[in-house]
Every structure is written in C-alpha cells, then in structure tokens.
Amino acid sequence: MTSATSLQSILDRAADGGRITPEEALTLYTDAPLHALGQAADTVRRRRYPDDVATYIIDRNINYTNVCVTACKFCAFYRSPKHSEGWTHPQEEILRRCGEAVELGATQIMLQGGHSPELGMEWYEQTFAAIKEHYPQLTLHSLGASEVVHIGRVSNLDHAAVISRLKAAGLDSFAGAGAEILVDRPRTAIAPLKEKGDVWLSVMETAHGLGLESTATFMMGTGETNAERIEHLRMIRDVQDRTGGFRSFIPWTYQPENNHLKGRTQATSLEYLRMVAVARLFFDNVNHLQGSWLTTGKDIGQLTLHFGADDLGSVMLEENVVSSAGAKHRSNRQELIDLIRGAGRVPAQRDTLYRHLVVHTDPADDPVDDRVHSHFSSTALKLLPVATAS
Numbered sequence: 001m002t003s004a005t006s007l008q009s010i011l012d013r014a015a016d017g018g019r020i021t022p023e024e025a026l027t028l029y030t031d032a033p034l035h036a037l038g039q040a041a042d043t044v045r046r047r048r049y050p051d052d053v054a055t056y057i058i059d060r061n062i063n064y065t066n067v068c069v070t071a072c073k074f075c076a077f078y079r080s081p082k083h084s085e086g087w088t089h090p091q092e093e094i095l096r097r098c099g100e101a102v103e104l105g106a107t108q109i110m111l112q113g114g115h116s117p118e119l120g121m122e123w124y125e126q127t128f129a130a131i132k133e134h135y136p137q138l139t140l141h142s143l144g145a146s147e148v149v150h151i152g153r154v155s156n157l158d159h160a161a162v163i164s165r166l167k168a169a170g171l172d173s174f175a176g177a178g179a180e181i182l183v184d185r186p187r188t189a190i191a192p193l194k195e196k197g198d199v200w201l202s203v204m205e206t207a208h209g210l211g212l213e214s215t216a217t218f219m220m221g222t223g224e225t226n227a228e229r230i231e232h233l234r235m236i237r238d239v240q241d242r243t244g245g246f247r248s249f250i251p252w253t254y255q256p257e258n259n260h261l262k263g264r265t266q267a268t269s270l271e272y273l274r275m276v277a278v279a280r281l282f283f284d285n286v287n288h289l290q291g292s293w294l295t296t297g298k299d300i301g302q303l304t305l306h307f308g309a310d311d312l313g314s315v316m317l318e319e320n321v322v323s324s325a326g327a328k329h330r331s332n333r334q335e336l337i338d339l340i341r342g343a344g345r346v347p348a349q350r351d352t353l354y355r356h357l358v359v360h361t362d363p364a365d366d367p368v369d370d371r372v373h374s375h376f377s378s379t380a381l382k383l384l385p386v387a388t389a390s
C-alpha cells in the first residue's frame with residue numbers, strides 16, 4: 001500500500017502536467033482516493049481546455065458487413081462466411097445511408113465491419129471513392145488496424161500499400177477500433193485470431209507516418225488485470241511519443257450479451273471512472289479523452305466530464321456492433337447537450353478534427369430536430385428488446 005503522502009505527490013505532479021510512470025499510474029488506479037483522482041484529472045483537463053467546452057459529434061457507424069473470419073469471442077455481431085445470417089450491404093445501400101446521415105447533420109462516417117474474405121482492396125477503394133464522389137462533405141473516419149491487416153491478407157499487399165491506397169481512395173483517418181486490449185495474454189484470450197497488439201500498434205504507426213491520424217481505444221472488462229489495463233495505456237503512449245498521431249483516447253466497457261465470452265462485465269462504473277481519470281493523467285501526449293455513454297450509461301458518461309474527459313463522442317445515428325452485445329443505452333442530440341450543460345460545461349458540436357462547429361452557449365438557440373437520435377437505423381435494434389430514444 002502506498003502512503004497517502006506519496007500518492008498525493010504523484011497526483012500533484014500529474015496534475016501539474018508532469019509525466020507519470022506506468023507503475024505510478026497503476027498505483028493511482030488502485031489506491032488513489034476517487035475524488036482526489038478525479039480532481040487531478042480535471043485540473044489537467046481545465047488547463048488543456050480553459051474555455052470549459054465539452055464536445056460531441058454527429059456521425060453514423062455504417063457496418064457494411066457482418067461476415068467475419070476473425071471470430072472474436074466478445075463479438076455478438078459477426079457471422080462466419082456461408083452462415084445464413086451473413087450479409088454485406090451493396091454500395092447503393094451504403095450511399096443511401098450516407099445521404100441520410102448528411103440530411104441529419106452528420107459530418108463523419110465510421111465504416112466498420114467484419115473481416116470478410118470476399119472484400120479486398122478494390123472493394124474498399126471503390127466504396128470510399130463512391131462516398132467521396134457523392135458526399136465530399138463527409139469525413140471518412142473509418143476502419144482500423146485490423147482491417148488493414150485483413151485487406152493486406154486478402155489482396156496480398158503490405159500494410160503501407162493498403163494504407164496508401166485507402167488514403168488515395170478518400171479515407172481521412174482511422175478509427176481506433178480493433179484495439180480492445182493490446183496486451184498479449186488477455187488479447188489472445190478474447191481474440192485469438194486477431195493480429196497481436198504490437199502489430200495493431202505498428203499498423204497505426206505506419207498510418208501516422210503516411211499522414212493518416214487515428215484514435216486509440218480500450219475495451220475494459222474482459223478479464224484483464226489492473227496491471228494489464230495500465231500496460232495497454234503504456235503501449236499506446238510509447239507509440240504516441242514517436243508519432244503524435246493519436247488524436248484521442250476512448251475507453252469503453254465490454255458488453256457481455258449474445259457472444260461466446262459472456263460473463264459478467266468486470267469493469268464497474270467506478271473502475272471506468274478511475275480509468276478515465278488515470279488516462280487523462282497518464283496521456284500527457286494525447287489531446288482528447290472521450291467518455292462513453294453508450295456502454296456505461298448517460299449518468300456515468302456525464303460524470304466522466306469531471307474525471308478528465310472533454311468529449312462525449314457521437315450521437316451515433318447508427319451502431320450495431322457494440323449494441324448487438326447488449327449496449328442498451330440510447331440518446332439524442334439534445335440529451336448530449338443537456339448532459340454537458342448539466343456538468344457545468346459549454347456544449348459544442350465538433351468535427352472529426354475536434355474543431356467547434358456550433359457552440360451551444362444559449363439554451364434558447366439549441367437545435368431542434370427530433371430525428372437526430374442514436375440508433376436512428378440499426379440492425380441491432382432487432383436483437384434488443386428495448387425502446388428506441390424518442
């Protein structure tokens with residue numbers, strides 16, 4: 001057990017912007033008093049964003065196929081090739097969904113899908129080029145390192161070639177998907193067929209070097225130890241020291257329904273809040289920190305804004321992957337604005353680069369469009385016996 005004095009001295013140094021070691025981060029994660037931890041993280045957040053703005057984005061996750069050969073144990077979304085419930089959206093349907101997203105005010109599309117052996121480099125190039133041709137105003141913040149590895153295998157290309165061709169076809173940045181947990185032992189336990197964590201990081205490093213930035217994510221609660229949680233952060237911070245290409249860190253919690261891993265989610269709300277705070281203190285080299293409302297609920301999402309988060313992510317007009325595994329929370333644009341305002345922050349709609357598009361300073365000027373809600377259209381809704389947001 002670390003003494004209160006030495007805990008406080010680590011907290012003070014971190015709050016002042018000093019770098020903390022992984023060992024110190026673990027000590028804070030396990031032993032620091034919750035309020036002091038949150039206060040230190042909030043001090044860092046205030047220094048970075050003294051205008052007190054907290055952001056959200058309007059985007060749509062278009063899950064273009066559920067066919068996947070990677071068979072992650074935590075995934076409730078995928079179907080094996082030849083499974084009768086497998087599907088791949090034709091390009092017209094993807095374009096129709098993009099058009100609908102534009103009409104609802106979305107600025108970003110996240111194309112995320114399974115690793116289908118039928119989809120190689122050309123399919124992605126054609127799809128991205130078609131979206132950019134029809135909707136040049138949409139930012140394609142899509143795919144991730146796992147897709148790069150998969151496309152490389154299907155089309156017999158190295159990672160740099162895949163990344164360069166995706167960029168040329170219109171990809172603007174990579175989402176941080178597929179990271180889950182990067183540490184070998186727990187990663188192999190939940191996703192034995194996925195690329196190793198060091199490969200995930202190496203693909204991201206290559207992408208950053210080729211001019212495509214990304215986010216980094218963490219899915220907590222699949223059986224990893226506290227030390228492995230911090231090791232995941234360390235692996236990302238080390239790459240960030242070299243590239244500076246991770247725009248934000250996005251932790252969220254594993255959802256245990258309808259998959260092969262099952263089990264009780266092991267990340268409690270308190271563990272999640274502690275992780276958000278420690279991440280803000282540990283990542284002195286990552287600009288943004290996103291709190292999740294989809295997996296932890298709106299109240300915890302709001303609380304993250306007092307534990308170092310400066311962003312509540314997306315309204316999520318569509319999301320099927322996490323929702324298929326049991327994420328039942330639904331929201332809408334006004335709710336996100338109210339959550340941010342209720343936390344004492346100034347809400348702002350942002351774009352993918354975190355530039356403020358609309359700052360909601362006066363509630364009387366809040367946008368009124370009831371259609372801008374999460375899961376506007378999601379196949380996952382069929383799996384979930386819950387009401388949609390109004």
Ligand code: SF4
Pocket residue numbers: 068069070071072075076077078113114115146
């Ligand atoms: S998480 Fe992604 S890669 Fe893993 S099985 Fe699901 S769709 Fe496939």
